[in-house]
Amino acid sequence: MFRTQTADDGDELLARLGALTAQARELAKAQRSRVELAVALQRGMLPQDLPSPPGVRLAAGYMPAHHGLNVGGDWYDAFTMPDGRIGLSIGDVQGHNIEAAAFMGQVRVGLRALAHVTNHPGELLARTNDLLVSLGADLFATCTFLRLDPATxxxxxxxxxxxxxxxxxxxxxxxxxxxxxxxxxxxxxxxxYPVVCHRLTTGGVVVLLTDGVVEGPSLSLDEGLRRVMRLAEIYAAADLGIDALVNGVMRLADTVGHEDDAAVLIVGHDGGAR
Structure with a gap:
């Protein structure tokens, strides 16, 4: 036999719906708070200002992932070393969560601190690596570190x-x-960590980036690197400026599927220190 729906049944259903709605609102609020915390943590870990020695131009960009907590372990950094040269780093910590962002901060601070002990890029990475191994961290990080002499x-x-x-x-x-x-x-x-030497010529640029810029579901790493290479050629030859090049590279990052966060750090030399 079928049971007749009563007003009490309707009231009970409405009460249940109200409870579920309230629960969903609380969950959404908690998630928003978690995302806001993660984004604030990420922004706080990245440098607010970049050095500007004579003849050298620096510009950087960061874009969070389009999924999860919108936070990850990508970073860039630039600072004046004790010997007057400029330290440039970019890297990517395993994972896309608050723990990855916190570990990224440890790596970045470790590099800066150890730059007061050694100014040799290979030794600096080796000391940072041994420090992280000794801490027994479950995460790891990829990194590029460059030391730039602004005068030469x-x-x-x-x-x-x-x-x-x-x-x-x-x-x-x-x-x-x-x-x-x-x-x-x-x-x-x-x-x-072997060291390779380059020379940044007048009007030239060096583009440091993470794989979120050049690799995704719609783009292989090799093809992504070739696209950035072509962009760098065009912008350097036309002297369009590194801020414009950063924007061009980040637009590319937004077309690769963007399941990873993305960071870019560009250095250019205008010859002003020569």
């Missing part, structure tokens, strides 16, 4: 499992760093 444009580069950086000159040449790469930071105690 000489760049000394060491990489820890990170993707190559891109360079382009004012006369239309470009390429990717193909130097030997050490393992990610925090994985292997006693790891070594």
């Amino acid at each position: 444009g000489v760049l000394e580069c060491a990489r820890a499992g990170h993707i190559p950086h891109i360079w382009a000159t004012a006369d239309g040449r470009s390429g990717a760093d193909e130097g030997e790469c050490g393992p990610p930071l925090g994985v292997l105690e006693g790891a070594e």
